[in-house]
Amino acid sequence: MNYWLIKSEGTCYSIADMGRDTRVPWTGIRNYQARNFMRDQMQPGDLALFYHSNGTDKEPTGVYGVVQVASKAHTDETQFDTKDEHYDPKSKKEAPLWQCVDIAFVEQYAAPVTLAEIKGDPKLAGMAVRERGSRLSIQPVSEKHFSHIQKLAAQKNPRGVSKKK
């Protein structure tokens, strides 16, 4: 079982959209390293932090929830669609360049675990997303880091906080 971090621009496709759609093919990845992660290492059942990049003051950059890998890698059909913004003229039907996996909604956090918090937490040292110039849209995450983010998110959930004094 592997853990991941999947980026999306919050203004483009958010965790709320994910919650509405339930399950989507994660198309449009046009980076070889990210593709290789999907093709070679992602397995159905893997869990991924859903990260909003390019945040604002109101909607800060950070982890907004969790999704689950729901299929093996398969051909990303948008590469052949001339009208799609991720159309790739170099890709041929008989030898597709790009693949994607399906991902399924798991949960939306009550409040995001922000990038500022991630950077400030010594327990999250080494997370790729902390490094400047880290542009990879799909990144592996250690089990330790994954569960610590989950813990931070649970602490923000009022329902998750004990009422006992």
Added chain:
DNA sequence: GCCAACGTTGGC
């Protein structure tokens, strides 16, 4: 909106 960092392209 700026700009540094990065990946990709293409001329040689």
Added chain:
DNA sequence: GCCAACGTTGGC
């Protein structure tokens, strides 16, 4: 195969 030019990403 090198590397400059270019386009894109993403934090700030």
